[in-house]
Amino acid sequence: xxxxxxxxxxxxxxxxxxxxxxxxxxxxxxxxxxxxxxxxxxxxxxxxxxxxxxxxxxxxxxxxxxxxxxxxxxxxxxxxxxxxxxxxxxxxxxxxxxxxxxxxxxxxxxxxxxxxxxxxxxxxxxxxxxxxxxxxxxxxxxxxxxxxxxxxxxxxxxxxxxxxxxxxxxxxxxxxxxxxxxxxxxxxxxxxxxxxxxxxxxxxxxxxxxxxxxxxxxxxxxxxxxxxxxxxxxxxxxxxxxxxxxxxxxxxxxxxxxxxxxxxxxxxxxxxxxxxxxxxxxxxxxxxxxxxxxxxxxxxxxxxxxxxxxxxxxxxxxxxxxxxxxxxxxxxxxxxxxxxxxxxxxxxxxxxxxxxxxxxxxxxxxxxxxxxxx
Amino acid sequence: xxxxxxxxxxxxxxxxxxxxxxxxxxxxxxxxxxxxxxxxxxxxxxxxxxxxxxxxxxxxxxxxxxxxxxxxxxxxxxxxxxxxxxxxxxxxxxxxxxxxxxxxxxxxxxxxxxxxxxxxxxxxxxxxxxxxxxxxxxxxxxxxxxxxxxxxxxxxxxxxxxxxxxxxxxxxxxxxxxxxxxxxxxxxxxxxxxxxxxxxxxxxxxxxxxxxxxxxxxxxxxxxxxxxxxxxxxxxxxxxxxxxxxxxxxxxxxxxxxxxxxxxxxxxxxxxxxxxxxxxxxxxxxxxxxxxxxxxxxxxxxxxxxxxxxxxxxxxxxxxxxxxxxxxxxxxxxxxxxxxxxxxxxxxxxxxxxxxxxxxxxxxxxxx
Amino acid sequence: xxxxxxxxxxxxxxxxxxxxxxxxxxxxxxxxxxxxxxxxxxxxxxxxxxxxxxxxxxxxxxxxxxxxxxxxxxxxxxxxxxxxxxxxxxxxxxxxxxxxxxxxxxxxxxxxxxxxxxxxxxxxxxxxxxxxxxxxxxxxxxx
Numbered sequence: 001x002x003x004x005x006x007x008x009x010x011x012x013x014x015x016x017x018x019x020x021x022x023x024x025x026x027x028x029x030x031x032x033x034x035x036x037x038x039x040x041x042x043x044x045x046x047x048x049x050x051x052x053x054x055x056x057x058x059x060x061x062x063x064x065x066x067x068x069x070x071x072x073x074x075x076x077x078x079x080x081x082x083x084x085x086x087x088x089x090x091x092x093x094x095x096x097x098x099x100x101x102x103x104x105x106x107x108x109x110x111x112x113x114x115x116x117x118x119x120x121x122x123x124x125x126x127x128x129x130x131x132x133x134x135x136x137x138x139x140x141x142x143x144x145x146x147x148x149x150x151x152x153x154x155x156x157x158x159x160x161x162x163x164x165x166x167x168x169x170x171x172x173x174x175x176x177x178x179x180x181x182x183x184x185x186x187x188x189x190x191x192x193x194x195x196x197x198x199x200x201x202x203x204x205x206x207x208x209x210x211x212x213x214x215x216x217x218x219x220x221x222x223x224x225x226x227x228x229x230x231x232x233x234x235x236x237x238x239x240x241x242x243x244x245x246x247x248x249x250x251x252x253x254x255x256x257x258x259x260x261x262x263x264x265x266x267x268x269x270x271x272x273x274x275x276x277x278x279x280x281x282x283x284x285x286x287x288x289x290x291x292x293x294x295x296x297x298x299x300x301x302x303x304x305x306x307x308x309x310x311x312x313x314x315x316x317x318x319x320x321x322x323x324x325x326x327x328x329x330x331x332x333x334x335x336x337x338x339x340x341x342x343x344x345x346x347x348x349x350x351x352x353x354x355x356x357x358x359x360x361x362x363x364x365x366x367x368x369x370x371x372x373x374x
Numbered sequence: 375x376x377x378x379x380x381x382x383x384x385x386x387x388x389x390x391x392x393x394x395x396x397x398x399x400x401x402x403x404x405x406x407x408x409x410x411x412x413x414x415x416x417x418x419x420x421x422x423x424x425x426x427x428x429x430x431x432x433x434x435x436x437x438x439x440x441x442x443x444x445x446x447x448x449x450x451x452x453x454x455x456x457x458x459x460x461x462x463x464x465x466x467x468x469x470x471x472x473x474x475x476x477x478x479x480x481x482x483x484x485x486x487x488x489x490x491x492x493x494x495x496x497x498x499x500x501x502x503x504x505x506x507x508x509x510x511x512x513x514x515x516x517x518x519x520x521x522x523x524x525x526x527x528x529x530x531x532x533x534x535x536x537x538x539x540x541x542x543x544x545x546x547x548x549x550x551x552x553x554x555x556x557x558x559x560x561x562x563x564x565x566x567x568x569x570x571x572x573x574x575x576x577x578x579x580x581x582x583x584x585x586x587x588x589x590x591x592x593x594x595x596x597x598x599x600x601x602x603x604x605x606x607x608x609x610x611x612x613x614x615x616x617x618x619x620x621x622x623x624x625x626x627x628x629x630x631x632x633x634x635x636x637x638x639x640x641x642x643x644x645x646x647x648x649x650x651x652x653x654x655x656x657x658x659x660x661x662x663x664x665x666x667x668x669x670x671x672x673x674x675x676x677x678x679x680x681x682x683x684x685x686x687x688x689x690x691x692x693x694x695x696x697x698x699x700x701x702x703x704x705x706x707x708x709x710x711x712x713x714x715x716x717x718x719x720x721x722x723x724x725x726x727x728x729x730x731x732x733x734x735x736x737x738x739x740x741x742x
Numbered sequence: 743x744x745x746x747x748x749x750x751x752x753x754x755x756x757x758x759x760x761x762x763x764x765x766x767x768x769x770x771x772x773x774x775x776x777x778x779x780x781x782x783x784x785x786x787x788x789x790x791x792x793x794x795x796x797x798x799x800x801x802x803x804x805x806x807x808x809x810x811x812x813x814x815x816x817x818x819x820x821x822x823x824x825x826x827x828x829x830x831x832x833x834x835x836x837x838x839x840x841x842x843x844x845x846x847x848x849x850x851x852x853x854x855x856x857x858x859x860x861x862x863x864x865x866x867x868x869x870x871x872x873x874x875x876x877x878x879x880x881x882x883x884x885x
Binding site (some may be wrong): 038071273323324 | 404439449615622624650651658664
């Protein structure tokens with residue numbers, strides 16, 4: 001992974017980008033480069049999308065490589081197939097950059113096996129908030145398509161609006177629509193697997209990638225500025241114990257955020273285990289200290305504990321905020337903290353599969369600013 | 375005729391006075407009830423040990439952020455309470471707790487229950503949007519006139535079990551001007567002992583069965599409508615695929631459900647963890663498979679596991695991020711399963727769960 | 743003569759070791775004729791059958807699911823089949839409520855000596871399933 005790129009393949013678009021990408025995938029299956037494709041499809045009722053593992057090529061025409069919502073994190077879909085091993089099928093998994101990064105993180109955590117998986121990402125414009133979309137999917141589709149056409153993102157989720165990694169390549173192939181000439185898109189290879197596929201498909205990668213690289217750089221820098229600004233404002237709103245408690249005052253401890261998070265893979269979460277179940281006199285004692293104890297209790301413990309556990313692998317995908325029934329800006333908060341914790345180690349989650357997780361490696365001399373060097 | 379305390383204050387304030395008496399006179403060591411937790415008026419259950427903290431309590435606030443049965447279960451999971459505690463619960467929450475006690479997930483020892491003739495609550499979303507305050511006067515009006523407010527949750531509008539079972543005290547809400555008066559029935563000898571010496575009017579009152587029956591038939595009408603509506607949608611496997619198509623597998627419904635207490639749910643266990651070869655077999659059969667698989671399986675499985683005890687509390691639907699009409703589905707299926715055994719979950723702590731007992735001759739319509 | 747396009751149902755049958763499985767065996771050794779639609783799974787007692795097995799079978803495309811055990815009062819383990827009956831009643835009620843073709847589910851009591859009864863149940867249930875038709879959940883993608 002992570003080969004230096006300045007050349008890429010260019011594919012011509014027939015009719016529209018969606019159909020051409022699906023054609024590309026169909027070709028991959030026709031030529032037996034991969035046996036199945038994992039890609040979102042609209043559900044029969046039409047009000048949402050779901051990942052489908054497709055073996056029957058005729059189903060591809062109903063697939064959608066860039067759906068307007070992210071109901072399930074792609075990393076969870078890949079993990080549910082390959083957690084117990086790699087299987088015989090070669091699968092092309094088509095998902096957004098943050099989902100690809102989360103898949104790479106899950107592989108480091110031993111929850112997926114990527115040997116027979118080909119990760120294909122694309123330039124991501126963001127996604128719409130999930131609960132708004134499912135209640136009026138026609139309106140949602142319209143908003144999404146218009147946003148892409150106008151290159152605007154005000155309808156997208158707050159975390160998406162400040163995402164500076166929306167074109168980051170962590171997988172094998174990437175569909176580059178930004179900066180591409182009219183009626184074409186780039187197919188960028190990021191690994192030997194990717195190179196192999198392009199050569200098997202007899203698509204040569206000798207086009208200049210400069211236009212994509214510069215457009216992506218511009219967008220990323222602009223988004224990064226927005227991100228830093230948004231985080232400054234957010235810090236002032238949630239920083240400090242009083243503000244933090246206020247922010248989570250409506251939290252009902254449902255643990256939705258934890259369950260939809262791709263990085264939170266523990267079958268029995270610490271915060272659901274016996275460790276947080278205490279005898280009655282324990283709770284009474286705590287209540288007596290201040291006069292009353294909010295129930296369910298240990299909400300701040302859960303939020304900060306989860307932050308501690310997963311921050312280094314957080315990919316800012318925003319699933320948590322979509323799933324929160326109380327509309328607490330969890331994704332924005334966790335994403336802000338993740339930036340800082342990952343910065344400590346110059347780590348970007350999911351960037352490189354060879355990069356070890358910061359908690360399982362160390363240098364003999366580091367983080368001196370954290371220690372008490374008397 | 376039952377002894378009842380009558381206080382010329384709102385139902386919230388009236389009961390709070392009684393709760394204050396209980397704490398100040400050491401009759402109980404703690405009170406579980408709804409309490410305002412910040413200046414914005416957000417509401418949460420709290421275990422209150424200091425009588426002064428009762429000033430923010432709103433026992434009958436029309437919101438159910440969490441089913442209180444889960445909270446009581448957590449409190450008594452590791453063992454019964456050593457000290458007397460009083461809990462103010464809605465009828466469905468009390469019933470759910472008793473169902474949990476039958477499953478050894480809680481203990482009734484040393485607990486006193488105060489409930490009410492429940493007028494229903496608003497959807498959790500309205501609590502999130504902080505729209506309840508401005509709807510309170512409308513809420514009180516409808517209660518007084520024995521009418522059903524449209525904005526309430528569907529399970530509440532259609533609930534026929536609004537008279538609590540097993541409550542030591544019942545506060546009259548339905549048909550009462552709860553903005554001005556509170557009537558607290560003392561149902562048990564335990565309750566009378568608890569408030570012995572309280573300096574408030576105690577008189578003999580009647581829970582007015584006729585009014586309640588009248589109201590019950592109104593709720594039954596609503597239920598007919600809501601059930602007919604969901605019946606159209608639960609139309610075979612295609613209906614289920616349509617209803618649960620948008621399900622994201624977050625399992626929030628399971629977490630919110632008071633009856634679902636399993637430490638490791640079947641649907642999270644290795645039973646539901648599939649090898650690549652399982653996928654390969656399914657793909658040969660179907661050509662394509664939704665991933666992660668088992669969306670409909672999870673819901674059918676949960677229906678099989680919990681509907682015998684479903685109290686129709688509606689927490690499942692409140693927490694669903696994609697607004698699947700779960701509460702109507704579970705309530706409707708729950709009622710038909712419970713009817714078979716003439717069972718009302720939570721009616722009687724001594725009543726066995728129907729699936730843990732049997733009759734030597736029964737259900738002949740199901741056997742060959 | 744079997745027509746090539748005639749629908750042969752796939753019926754998963756959970757048979758308890760002591761009674762119904764032995765009864766099925768007896769039907770076989772007695773050379774009794776019944777359609778080859780039954781796929782038997784032997785369990786020690788009919789109460790071993792978790793309703794989830796039945797749901798899984800139905801969602802997997804089984805055209806019918808049969809649970810057969812000892813007659814009530816004759817269970818090898820005393821009371822297993824009483825629980826089976828209750829669990830089956832709950833599951834069938836759920837299926838009826840959701841219009842999930844509850845006719846595909848059957849509970850039958852077949853003792854070890856009732857070879858002919860097994861053949862009769864197999865034949866009649868197969869006919870019943872043929873009327874209900876093929877279970878299309880086997881083709882569903884969005885389950």
